[in-house]
Amino acid sequence: MIMIEGETRQCKKCGEVKEAYGFGITGNSHRHVCKKCVLARYNERYATDPVFKASIDLAQKEKRARHRGTYAKRNKEYREANKEQHSANRSIKYRERKAAGIVPRYKRVRTEQPGKQAANDTIKHAIKNGTIIRPNKCEQCDKEGHTEAHHHSYLKEDRFDIKWLCIQCHRDYHADHFMHVVLVDVDKIIAPYLVDEYHTKIFTEAVYNFPTLTMPPGLNNTKFAIYEKVFNFMTNLNGNWVYCKYGLLLRDVYGITTIRYVPRLVATPPKERNKNGSKPN
Numbered sequence: 399m400i401m402i403e404g405e406t407r408q409c410k411k412c413g414e415v416k417e418a419y420g421f422g423i424t425g426n427s428h429r430h431v432c433k434k435c436v437l438a439r440y441n442e443r444y445a446t447d448p449v450f451k452a453s454i455d456l457a458q459k460e461k462r463a464r465h466r467g468t469y470a471k472r473n474k475e476y477r478e479a480n481k482e483q484h485s486a487n488r489s490i491k492y493r494e495r496k497a498a499g500i501v502p503r504y505k506r507v508r509t510e511q512p513g514k515q516a517a518n519d520t521i522k523h524a525i526k527n528g529t530i531i532r533p534n535k536c537e538q539c540d541k542e543g544h545t546e547a548h549h550h551s552y553l554k555e556d557r558f559d560i561k562w563l564c565i566q567c568h569r570d571y572h573a574d575h576f577m578h579v580v581l582v583d584v585d586k587i588i589a590p591y592l593v594d595e596y597h598t599k600i601f602t603e604a605v606y607n608f609p610t611l612t613m614p615p616g617l618n619n620t621k622f623a624i625y626e627k628v629f630n631f632m633t634n635l636n637g638n639w640v641y642c643k644y645g646l647l648l649r650d651v652y653g654i655t656t657i658r659y660v661p662r663l664v665a666t667p668p669k670e671r672n673k674n675g676s677k678p679n
């Protein structure tokens with residue numbers, strides 16, 4: 399039933415009594431579950447149901463493709479027309495996030511993915527200096543246009559080891575390949591070994607043999623012990639690692655840079671609707 403102005407309704411889910419604007423409209427009547435509860439349910443499903451998430455992501459991707467540029471233009475016009483309001487909103491949002499203890503993405507990356515920031519900065523500076531020229535062609539699909547530098551390792555020695563991909567190829571790759579940095583607790587893994595060139599080499603060698611986890615023949619006692627430690631450690635990480643390399647990430651920081659492969663779910667496209675809202679046959 400459609401609610402009239404001033405009328406209130408109790409949400410069937412949370413029990414709160416709200417006016418009409420608190421409830422969404424479906425068909426030609428107001429819902430009995432409030433907007434807040436509907437959104438909470440949606441968010442929960444999105445976070446826990448991979449098939450649902452895939453279908454939403456696909457629908458949004460298609461929507462973005464249809465409206466490419468129009469949102470950006472409209473948002474920019476709005477921002478310019480409402481400059482003061484916009485900056486006030488932003489600072490409110492900033493304070494709220496800070497009070498809630500939400501760490502900004504760029505800060506999170508620095509602690510969770512050591513070496514990532516440095517790897518990206520290296521390329522950024524090299525482009526600025528003219529040491530590297532950003533190509534105008536994707537190395538994967540040959541499409542011409544803007545390219546992004548893709549790292550497959552965040553180790554210091556691999557900072558220039560990049561592949562130039564178009565935005566789409568880069569996104570496609572990371573949709574099922576996740577970059578992780580595993581910080582190696584020096585006391586637990588390295589000790590009693592030293593982080594010197596010799597031991598680092600053995601450690602790297604062992605990591606490279608993953609995921610087979612087979613002991614190569616002819617190891618001496620030191621090598622065997624290190625291999626064993628590394629394999630135990632990798633087993634505990636429990637992932638579908640397709641690339642692992644151990645080494646120096648930042649000054650004094652050693653760790654494993656990894657790529658974890660998680661097969662993508664095939665998205666079921668959302669049901670199409672006709673203009674009048676009815677489902678097609």
Ligand SMILES: [Zn+2]
Nearest residue numbers: 409412432435
């Ligand atoms: Zn509710």
Ligand SMILES: [Zn+2]
Nearest residue numbers: 536539564567
């Ligand atoms: Zn491409």
Ligand SMILES: [Zn+2]
Nearest residue numbers: 547548549568
């Ligand atoms: Zn990448």
